[in-house]
Amino acid sequence: MNRKVLLLSLILSSIGVVMIYSASEIWAEFKYGNQYYYLSKQILFFAVGIIIMITVSKIHYGYYYKYANLIFFSSLIILILVLVPGIGSIRGGARSWIGVGQFSLQPSEFIKLGLAIFVAKVLANNVFKSLKDYFGLLLIIVVVFLIIMLQPDFGTGVVIVSSMVLVLIISGLPIGTIVMVGVMGFAGLVMLIISAPYRMKRIFAFIDPWSDPLGSGFQIIQSLYALVPGGLYGFGLGGSRQKYYYLPEPQTDFIFAIITEELGLLGSITILIIYLLLFYYILMISIKSNSQFGTYLSLSIGILLFMQFIINIFVVIGLIPVTGVTLPFLSYGGSSLVLTLASMGIIINIAKEVK
């Protein structure tokens, strides 16, 4: 099973490299005068990611149990540091980046992994029954969410909260609590949306994008223009029209739209099935893991991956408002790809010891 996870991760990342080139060449040429700009960087990230994935797969996952607190709190500190002007830098309206020039990282990617390890450890150590037992974990999750919202990175925040709450539910969080958390979460979402009018607009935009075609509905409309006209077989690799400046930054959040435009409905369903297989194997690994920690760690990683995946797809196909979540493996981005591959390395390592 470890080989299957490795293979599927490599297939998805490779498709990502090809599609990132196809989606980005026009913008790359326009912005940097180099159509291979994003491609060359993604190839580099991919290479680094493979090395890290293989390295990580050799490290016994027990070490994460041992250093869980250290890993979690150091990633939390980086996450807080990114908020400090001068250390964190602003890109696309959010202070989500740390580092200088060519080499910069997204701490929110690290906290995902750090939190997954921490939650897995806590769940493995204790048998939680009541809401009181879960209170500490829920508080930590909410704190992480609020820190991320300070950047602000609504999409990542939602991915983390929903994934972790889902993990807690699977571990036995009582149903009454689930409802309460759901209500609280919903109330929180509503408040967040009201506090920032642009989120309000985004919500209306996804219901009827043509109500504001040049403003909040713009991205969804452009996404639909990529998804639909290609039909069953698509315009062929490289045949996208929406990448010609119509769809902004097509290589990141909306790469799935370009993939559908070029490879058609059949192509995109094929890619969805590859994801489905990957999630299936991760769940199997989680179920079959011979340790509680292994079970919860692979479950947390798998659900984080799935939530990010499904939220991105839902945004692209216009089922939920635009949130700014990338598609794991396929979207352009170094931190995202490297850490996704690293987490797959962890899964591979856990898989080596399944019953």
Added chain:
Amino acid sequence: MVILSIIFLFLLVIIRMSYLQIIKGPMISELAIDLWERSIPIDGQRGNIYDRNGELIVGNKLSPSVAAINRQVSNKEETALFLAGVLNTSYEKIYDHLNKNVSIELIKPEGRKISSEQAREIVRANYPGIYVVGDTERFYPYDSYLAQVLGFTGIDNQGIAGIEYYYENFLIGKDGGLKIVTDAKGNYMHDIVGNYEYPNKGLDVYLTIDIGVQMVMERVIENAVARYSPEQMLGLAMNPKTGEIYAMASYPTFEPGNYQSYPQEIYNRNLPIWMSYEPGSTFKIITYAAGLEEGVFTLDETFNDPGFYMVDGARLKDWKKGGHGTQTFLEVIQNSCNPGFVEIGLRIGEEAFFKYVNDFGFGSRTGVDLLGESTGIVFNPEVIGPVELATSAFGQGNSVTPIQLVTAASAAVNGGILMQPYILDSVGYGDMEEIVFRNEPTVKRQVISSQTSDIIRYALENVVAKGTGRNAFIDGYRVGGKTGTAQKVGPNGTYMDGNYILSFLGIAPMNDPELVVYLAIDNPKNTIQYGGVVAAPLVKEVLQEALPLLGIEKQDNQIDREVRFWIDTPFYDVKNYIGMSKKDVSRSPFYNVEIKGDGEEIVAQIPIQGERILEGGTIVLYTN
């Protein structure tokens, strides 16, 4: 449970994508294509205009136009300089066009309908973003003929006047376009092929016009203009049974393709429907018909004309000094005797007379499918007294349009039915492939009985055979008709001296009328001011050529009962008298020569040289 949830969410994604593809697909794809494609418009050609026999009257010819996709124009200054040079216009104008913030800019009017040389030059220079697109403009094989009826089109091939405007909805084509796929910045995407959307041609319009008859009429008018230098002339030919208009002409005229170079009074006035004036004696047909229908006289009843008629203290003169003496009412119309018509009018009475005037369609539009028709002016019933009735009876006082007169006269001879004149014969498409609509004659009302109509036909044939209309007599065709000489009313409301509209209304054949021709000539110079002298020969010329064109055969039974007499009586060739002095005119024992006027030199004659005169007939000579 987790796996089930994941599968459920997957299915949700696939359902949503299929929904977008299948249900929303066509709508979204269409919007997307709108977004990607820039359309270089190609005008849909207008439909052709044909005559009743399918002869092309207005067609289309190719004329290229220039369009710019401004975002693709890399060097606006240089491109503008080049285009301004080729199109003979100012640099600023072109520069403005190239800087408009639109996806595609038509360089118009400067770059519209350019020559093929200009087009070639522009294509060869190959400036980025500049396109030459196929376009058409109207083409008129008969130049200025029928111009006021046809109207013309504007810079965007839209109908502005005449048939072009009236039947715009039939004629207008659906624009097509050359679709170019562009990126969001408007650049041409070379590797993606755009569509060519075919423009659709408009429907073809077939007129009731017979272009042969029209040409005859136009030529007759041209010749008359050359000879008489009138202010205006107009002609109208119609089928009296159906109201189909065969020909309609106005002078002065214009070239529809070049209408801007003419004053608007010329291209906006379709004289046969626009002009209204006192008709003069042609109106006597109506008075005669009303009198016969009312039974106030019979043809063989006699009437004495002393040369004037006293009505309410007003002395209404006859056109002939000394009057026509004692004559039958048939001779009254043959001689166009004014006092005779005053008598008829007074016998009918005001109320009945004006009922007929209105029933014959005067004072209201005929409803012909052309723009710019006038109503004419009929006396207000409140001011009508015996004098107004009397003058109206011989054609003065009321003002009418030629088309009203022709329609009314048609009703008088066609069995008594007032038809609505019309000019649209049918609508078709695909260059005479199929007819989609066929127009039918419209009956307005029965005005007089068919028996009365029979008598009028007989009387009008006599007018031409024996009376003032004899200059319209044609051997073999039973022509009937009536002359008209109307003094024009000047700007101050009084009759102008020596300024007449001379007219003749001719109908043939009188046993079964197929064609009415009316010609009027406004203020002809160098001639005697009688409709019978000037207008009748012109109408005769039109009839003579038009009747065979319409397939109407000659008959040998002219003037039913007197045919023996006509054939048995010897003819004499009429020689030329014009230019002779009065005292040199020789008399003949076989026919009479009557000299009218007090001058010394003969300037006109009826009949003219080359015609034949019956033994016992009269040649009338007019002096200067």
